[in-house]
Amino acid sequence: MNALFKKTASVHMAPENILTHGTVQARKQSDQTEQNVLLNVAEEVPVALVYNGISHVVLMATPQHLIELAYGFSLSESIIERASQIYEVDIESHVDGMTVHIELATACFAKLKQRRRQMNGRTGCGLCGIESLNQIKLVLPMAHHSISMTAEQLAQGFIRLTDQQPINQLTGGCHAAALWQPDDDVLHVFEDVGRHNALDKLIGWRLLNNNPQGALLLTSRLSYELIQKAAYAQLPLIAAISAPTGMAVRLAQQAGIQLAVFVREGRVTWI
Numbered sequence: 372m373n374a375l376f377k378k379t380a381s382v383h384m385a386p387e388n389i390l391t392h393g394t395v396q397a398r399k400q401s402d403q404t405e406q407n408v409l410l411n412v413a414e415e416v417p418v419a420l421v422y423n424g425i426s427h428v429v430l431m432a433t434p435q436h437l438i439e440l441a442y443g444f445s446l447s448e449s450i451i452e453r454a455s456q457i458y459e460v461d462i463e464s465h466v467d468g469m470t471v472h473i474e475l476a477t478a479c480f481a482k483l484k485q486r487r488r489q490m491n492g493r494t495g496c497g498l499c500g501i502e503s504l505n506q507i508k509l510v511l512p513m514a515h516h517s518i519s520m521t522a523e524q525l526a527q528g529f530i531r532l533t534d535q536q537p538i539n540q541l542t543g544g545c546h547a548a549a550l551w552q553p554d555d556d557v558l559h560v561f562e563d564v565g566r567h568n569a570l571d572k573l574i575g576w577r578l579l580n581n582n583p584q585g586a587l588l589l590t591s592r593l594s595y596e597l598i599q600k601a602a603y604a605q606l607p608l609i610a611a612i613s614a615p616t617g618m619a620v621r622l623a624q625q626a627g628i629q630l631a632v633f634v635r636e637g638r639v640t641w642i
Contacts, residue, residue, distance in 0.1 A: 456475065528558060561573045598623050
């Protein structure tokens with residue numbers, strides 16, 4: 372744990388309450404056989420992000436790496452631009468879920484309150500807060516760096532990724548986001564039931580560790596929200612095992628982000 376992490380985050384929670392997975396009774400059928408089994412399932416709990424005492428959003432998330440989630444969500448949603456704009460993070464565990472208290476710089480909080488007024492009464496996806504279709508103009512920051520990586524290097528990264536998803540190996544129910552640095556043979560992996568949350572956890576970890584560069588590996592399809600988050604985090608190369616949407620491709624091209632999709636069994640499709 373680095374000095375910045377210690378300085379900006381204090382944690383108050385009972386470790387025994389933090390369960391990433393559990394078991395349920397189930398009945399398994401196969402052809403003519405049937406047996407009772409214990410099924411491993413990934414946990415998801417309500418996680419409320421509270422900025423300067425005001426609740427902003429409730430996420431359904433795997434209850435681990437919540438400090439990283441707080442930092443990553445704050446950056447990828449343009450609430451902050453750098454880690455120093457968050458002064459403290461406190462985590463409370465409740466019977467019904469978790470509350471993440473985030474002490475935010477005054478200027479950032481003022482902008483957040485203005486955004487909340489614009490979004491008052493609206494719910495839904497990342498395009499909420501608009502009043503007409505002609506307001507949909509997603510302008511993302513351009514990538515400041517570029518990364519060159521071979522298909523073989525990406526394939527090796529996904530092989531490593533499969534081996535470093537302990538919750539998914541048990542449950543089959545988690546996505547992962549990872550930063551792959553093949554030259555150093557280093558892979559940093561974050562899991563969550565939500566693909567957006569997994570990416571935010573990785574983004575938060577990077578923010579707290581001087582934003583190391585590498586390829587972003589994702590175990591999901593590529594939708595526009597993931598491109599948007601990666602652009603704000605300055606991740607110039609995204610590799611995914613599945614397909615992109617058309618909007619995701621257009622936004623990636625706008626932001627100067629290289630996409631590698633359908634990375635499976637030694638195959639890569641570059642966009």
